[in-house]
Amino acid sequence: MKNIKILSGHRFARRCIHLGFALLALSGMAHANDPGVSNQRILLGQSAAFSGPAAQLGIQMHAGAKAYFDFVNRRGGVYGRKIEIVTADDKYEADLAEKNTHQLIEKDGVFALFGYVGTPTSNAALPIVLKEHIPFFAPFTGAQSLREPLKREVFNIRASYFDETEHLIDQLFKLGIKNIAVFHQNDAYGKSGLEGVERAMKKRGLTIVDTATVERNSIDVAAAVTKLNAKKPDVIIQITAYASAAAYIKEMRKNGYTGQFYNVSFVGSQALADTLGNDGPGVVISQVVPFPWTLANPIVSEYTKVLKEANVNKFNFSSLEGFIAAKVFVEGLRRAGPNPTREKLIAALETINRSNFDIGFDVQFSPTNHNGSRFVEMTAITKNAKFIH
Numbered sequence: 359m360k361n362i363k364i365l366s367g368h369r370f371a372r373r374c375i376h377l378g379f380a381l382l383a384l385s386g387m388a389h390a391n392d393p394g395v396s397n398q399r400i401l402l403g404q405s406a407a408f409s410g411p412a413a414q415l416g417i418q419m420h421a422g423a424k425a426y427f428d429f430v431n432r433r434g435g436v437y438g439r440k441i442e443i444v445t446a447d448d449k450y451e452a453d454l455a456e457k458n459t460h461q462l463i464e465k466d467g468v469f470a471l472f473g474y475v476g477t478p479t480s481n482a483a484l485p486i487v488l489k490e491h492i493p494f495f496a497p498f499t500g501a502q503s504l505r506e507p508l509k510r511e512v513f514n515i516r517a518s519y520f521d522e523t524e525h526l527i528d529q530l531f532k533l534g535i536k537n538i539a540v541f542h543q544n545d546a547y548g549k550s551g552l553e554g555v556e557r558a559m560k561k562r563g564l565t566i567v568d569t570a571t572v573e574r575n576s577i578d579v580a581a582a583v584t585k586l587n588a589k590k591p592d593v594i595i596q597i598t599a600y601a602s603a604a605a606y607i608k609e610m611r612k613n614g615y616t617g618q619f620y621n622v623s624f625v626g627s628q629a630l631a632d633t634l635g636n637d638g639p640g641v642v643i644s645q646v647v648p649f650p651w652t653l654a655n656p657i658v659s660e661y662t663k664v665l666k667e668a669n670v671n672k673f674n675f676s677s678l679e680g681f682i683a684a685k686v687f688v689e690g691l692r693r694a695g696p697n698p699t700r701e702k703l704i705a706a707l708e709t710i711n712r713s714n715f716d717i718g719f720d721v722q723f724s725p726t727n728h729n730g731s732r733f734v735e736m737t738a739i740t741k742n743a744k745f746i747h
Contacts, residue, residue, distance in 0.1 A: 392698075394467055398440065399435075399441070400440075400441050400691065400698070401443075401468045402469060403445075403470075404445050404446070404472050405445075405462065405479065406419060406446075406473065406476075407475055407476070408447040408449075411575045411576075411601035412449075412475070412476070414626055414628070414629035419498050419679060419680040421670065421680065422684070423681065424680075425664050425670060425681060428668060429668070430688055444468060450476050452478040452482040454479075455476075455479035459482070459486045469493075470687075471487065472683070472687065473498060481503055487512070488509060488511060493511055493513070493700055495687055495707075496513065498676075499624065500516060501550040503550070505729055508726065508727070508728055513723065513730065515679070516646040516647070516730075517646045517732045517734050519551045519622060520557065522646065522734050523551060523557070523558050523622065524558045525736070526620055529736060531562050535592050536592075537592040538566060538591055538594075538595060539569065539570070539593070540552055540570075540596075541571070541596045541597070541606055542569065543572060543597060544571040547597065551597030552569065555597075570585045576602060583609045583613055594610070595620045599625060599626060600626040601633065604634050608634070608637050619641045620642045620643075621643045623644055623647075627643050627739075628674035631739045632743050634739065634743075638739040638743060642736060642737070642738045643739070644737075645737050646734055648719060648733075648735075650675055650677075651673065651745075657685075657719045658678070665677070665681075686730070707723055708728075710723045720733065735747060
């Protein structure tokens with residue numbers, strides 16, 4: 359008892375104030391947020407092609423995502439925080455994507471990376487993502503390098519190129535079409551798609567007639583035209599972006615080719631149809647999101663409403679993919695709670711599945727699966743750059 363000191367009133371008050379500040383500081387540390395999160399906003403980063411031959415891929419993907427983020431922001435954001443997205447143009451080049459990724463993380467201080475466009479660009483960012491343990495959400499690529507083995511930071515919304523090419527070859531096989539060639543981009547994207555075609559054909563006892571390549575961001579297709587036109591395949595599967603795909607189709611038609619062209623979704627469907635013009639009808643494209651004009655589908659109905667609210671009246675597959683990605687990301691943020699961290703976001707995203715998040719497009723994540731969808735369907739270009747499915 360003799361060691362107890364009785365504090366005077368003002369000393370007691372001062373001690374309580376100091377204790378209060380200490381507790382407040384400790385509380386702040388306990389609830390400290392990761393970079394890119396403040397009381398007012400959550401900052402995301404996106405490196406994509408916004409200029410050059412693949413620009414429409416980045417422009418359309420971003421437009422759909424931003425429309426949804428803005429829609430959420432106008433209604434108060436997520437726990438009072440507005441979602442902002444910083445963009446960086448990589449022109450669909452891996453070295454620029456790597457540089458942009460460093461800048462987005464180290465200079466801009468983003469919370470997560472969102473909606474990168476392309477296989478070579480996503481692959482360039484991947485080592486940085488894994489080192490920094492930063493969420494890498496909804497890359498616009500179906501490459502296996504982003505899927506196998508599972509990487510805890512990476513979440514894929516779209517089906518893989520293996521899923522797309524399996525579906526595509528299955529459709530051709532059922533039609534009795536076996537004389538198939540492949541025109542592909544000479545990079546990680548093209549090779550991933552080619553591998554998917556080879557796997558699907560081998561499964562059915564078939565082999566590819568021949569292959570030809572084009573360099574990324576190039577429309578120099580002359581050698582590829584000569585090579586494959588000589589083989590007269592019934593179908594040419596294209597694993598490339600819209601500018602080179604369109605150039606190849608046009609030149610093959612000029613050289614008398616009368617077969618069909620099939621593409622995987624990354625080609626950029628609307629951009630391909632617009633670029634082809636009168637050469638478009640009959641060109642087939644596999645899709646990994648629902649048909650953007652089927653208003654009976656809940657996610658398409660919401661997408662249409664939100665884009666119209668943003669005074670956007672052009673709908674396409676790529677912007678719908680961006681919209682879906684943004685919607686799923688926001689759901690993950692909500693589940694992460696009012697004090698989000700990157701780790702909480704990852705854990706929250708892993709709880710999303712078709713039983714507790716029904717939007718008219720099945721997305722299924724878990725701690726052992728970060729590949730949200732295997733949805734694939736076929737579409738074809740019709741007159742006036744429209745589509746049927």
